Amino acid sequence: MKAREVIEKYVFKQYGNLTSVGSVGYEQESGKWIAELKCDYPRWITDDKTMAAPILRFISMDNIGKIVFDDNMNVMDATPRSECGERIWERLDLWRDAAERIMVEASADQLAMARGADQFLSPIVTILDNLRDSLHGKPIITRDDISVSGPDWFKYLSLLEDLEIVKAIPEEGIWSYGPMFTTLEEASRKKGVPFERVVIAHILKHRYPAIRDILRVNVFEKVIHLDSAYYWQALEAEEPVAIERRNVFQRYKVQYEDEEADNFTLNARLLELSHVHAIKVENSYCIAEPEILERMITLKHATARNIPSA
Numbered sequence: 580m581k582a583r584e585v586i587e588k589y590v591f592k593q594y595g596n597l598t599s600v601g602s603v604g605y606e607q608e609s610g611k612w613i614a615e616l617k618c619d620y621p622r623w624i625t626d627d628k629t630m631a632a633p634i635l636r637f638i639s640m641d642n643i644g645k646i647v648f649d650d651n652m653n654v655m656d657a658t659p660r661s662e663c664g665e666r667i668w669e670r671l672d673l674w675r676d677a678a679e680r681i682m683v684e685a686s687a688d689q690l691a692m693a694r695g696a697d698q699f700l701s702p703i704v705t706i707l708d709n710l711r712d713s714l715h716g717k718p719i720i721t722r723d724d725i726s727v728s729g730p731d732w733f734k735y736l737s738l739l740e741d742l743e744i745v746k747a748i749p750e751e752g753i754w755s756y757g758p759m760f761t762t763l764e765e766a767s768r769k770k771g772v773p774f775e776r777v778v779i780a781h782i783l784k785h786r787y788p789a790i791r792d793i794l795r796v797n798v799f800e801k802v803i804h805l806d807s808a809y810y811w812q813a814l815e816a817e818e819p820v821a822i823e824r825r826n827v828f829q830r831y832k833v834q835y836e837d838e839e840a841d842n843f844t845l846n847a848r849l850l851e852l853s854h855v856h857a858i859k860v861e862n863s864y865c866i867a868e869p870e871i872l873e874r875m876i877t878l879k880h881a882t883a884r885n886i887p888s889a
Contacts, residue, residue: 586614616644628821636815640670679807683787685874689857691780720754819867
């Protein structure tokens, strides 16, 4: 019997039918066979409106473990099944985070118009306003301007500087506007959208992890998480499935471990997302906005290649 057949039988018996064999290599010097373990994790998506047969999709996960055999096909070392399971959950978390970033990038223009963005917008608006109409008679912000108590202005200025919306002039201890400032002003005029909303959309598209992990804008994050609780499924199905809104709320609570969230508040946030055309709400169902979902699918296929396999 060929080595791969022996390995596949062993893996099926010891790890179950969700785990399979990836690459198999033989080391001449040591006389060892090394087999990679992988998993095609199934995801079932049900359309609550049509109640058609569930859509089955798989998330491929390479290198969740390995098995080492000697030259006589005796097992010398094997990743425990429990450890493989932990790695699968870690990969699911990675894919959920990737799906969330895809959703934010694809729908940034809509999310920037949501009320939940106001908390994050406040310090940004203050900076933008003071550059557009400064007390100093020219578009600058000084260290004295931001030395008062309140938001951590340096974090916000650093974020805007990183995106070239503002420019630091350290030798003078001031900040002025950067090249992207005027670019976004022009985009604001063309779109007929308030300048600050165009700026927040640009930040969401390019620096969402910084907003989430560094600035910790919790209210806005919950709006994004609720949107993601629906779109993660539509993105996997690659079609605008209809999900009953109470089911979306339940998935949000489980997915983001927010069991204290109440449906009354979540429903208001969902309706706000619908108002800014980030998602459709038709009667009791949530449905993807077609153009947004199309952008997400394009980004998904580009992103999938960059999710770590180890």
